[in-house]
Amino acid sequence: MKQFVSTRWQVYAGFAIAAVLLFAVAPAVLSDFRLNLLGKFLCFGIVAVGIGLAWGRGGMLVLGQGVFFGLGAYIMAMHLKISDAELRGDTVPDFMQIAGIADLPGYWQPFTSPVVTILGIIFIPTGVAVVLGLGIFKRRVKGAYFAILSQALAAAFAILLVGQQTTGGSNGLNRFRSFFGLALNDPANKRLLFFIAAAALLIVVAVTRQLMYSRYGELLVAVRDQEERVRFLGYDPANIKLVAYTVAALFASIAGALFVPVVGIISPADVGIVPSIAFLIGVAIGGRTTLLGPVLGAIGVAWAQTNLSESFPSGWVYAQGLLFIVVVGFFPAGLAGLGALARWRRKRAEPDPPDPEPDKAEATPVGASS
Template sequence: MSILTNEKARVWGGFAIAAILLFAVAPAVLSDFRLSLLGKFICFAIVAVGIGLAWGRGGMLTLGQGVFFGLGAYIMAMHLKIADAELRGDTVPDFMQIAGIRELPGYWVPFSSPIVAILGILFVPALVALLLGLGVFKRRVKGAYFAILSQALAAAFAILLVGQQSTGGSNGLNRFRTFFGFNLNDPANKQMLFFIAAGTLLAVVAITRQLMYSRYGELLVAVRDQEERVRFLGYDPANIKLVAYVTAAFFAGIAGALFVPIVGIISPADVGIIPSIAFLIGVAIGGRSTLLGPVLGALGVAWAQSAFSESFPSGWTYAQGLLFIVVVGFFPAGIAGLIALLKRRKKQSDDPPPEAPEPAEEVEMAR
């Protein structure tokens, strides 16, 4: 009983510390610009949590999370552009007027409603992942084939967006002025967006922890390690994988929707192959099989990219690739796994050596 109590205390203590850092310390010590930058990094961390569940626990190398991130982002962006146009008294957003589009495209119309837009953000990425997952996992596609397929999906999605004038083409959607009635130029509203992103990250981590340490989490790890044995026991591995894959897409869609008002732009460059791989690099560096490893890895890589690219714009890409190679080649469990290994070794060195057994009594020589 005491063990369970200590475990709960550690978990609640960890969430309390994270909440204090995000809701009290960060706004107090960071400027408005740095706080918005941290909000952007938190969006990446939300995506990373889902990848950690699908890849770290489920063994699914998801190279196409940019698709689900982009779906949530573009739905949010379309709603914000429509709302801005209505405030100006226009029927179409400003970029459509420049392109000569005088009528709102049919697939834009539903997202003029805030409720429909929120429902679309929550369920469209998850529905796409569900349909794709059913077609892939039921056919027992896995390993490198699954990774290539998901990456091809990200590439196709980015190419599709580039060719669509109604979504801004290669420039994407930008210059948002309001967020559900709140002025985005107001620093107080920008801070509100940061708090929403921070609260979402804590909620996503809590949900993922519940999944990881439940019976489902045990089944997911079993499918990763011994899929055929799990099938022999009467479970369908495809359904178990599907839940993790859809959950990761659900998280990515929410992250994309939060990314749009925080950063102020979404374009095909944010949803293609390169961003999808960047999500994966953060998870691998942090530790894909742990709960907090993906979060810390995503935040660390995003911060390093922002910091080093300011001084070495052309060198960061090579440094990022080198870091990924080093971690995968020498520390496959990531930084979190390396820290756990060092703790185990320290504990073993601190434990007293076992006492030598007492010598056996001498056996009588004569009988």
């Protein structure tokens, strides 16, 4: 009981330190540009938390999170473009006017409402995940087949968006001016967006921790390690996987919705195969089986990509792929597992304690004189 209380207070302290770093230290030491860049990285961290749950705990190699990221992002982008058009007194967004589209498409109409937009960000990607998950897991598709299928979905989604003139085609949607009534060119509102992204990340991490250390989390790990035994005990592994897959989809959708006002653009290049693999690389490097490893790995990889791609624009993609292969092949636990490995080796190198000396009375043979 004492250990449980101690662990609980350590968790509280960890969240408190993270809150101080995000809400006090980062705004104080970073410029507006760097703070906005960190907000973009936090969105990637939200996606990574869901991947850590589905892949690290559930063993599902989700290579298609760009689909759910893109759904949330495009839903938010459509609402923002409609709002900007209303502020100008127009009936359709600016890019539709240039393309000669006079009427707002029917599937854009519901997202004129902020409430419907928020509900769409939550329920549309999760609904898609439920439908896909039922079709995949009930048929017991797993392993490499699941990974290839999820990656094919991301590729198909990006190709579909490129061919849609009403979603901006290959250019995507950009040049947003407002966010639920707030002017995006105001530095104070940009800072508010960072705080929203930071709060969302902390909430997502807290929810994921609760799932990991609950009875469901134990079942998810059991399904990953011994699926047939779990089925023999009377549980349906498909339903257990479906929950993790849907939660990961919801987190990706929320991240995409926050990514749009923070970065100011969403295009098919942000939702295809390459972004989906980039999400996965960050999780693998950080440590997919841990709680904070995926977040730190995703933020670190995004930071490296932003800084190193300026110096090595053509070589970064190859370096990223090589890094993923090295980590998965030689450090499957990621950077978070290096600390545990070092502690294990240090403990193994310690000399064994000497055997206790036998008691003198026990060493005296029976019947011997004292």
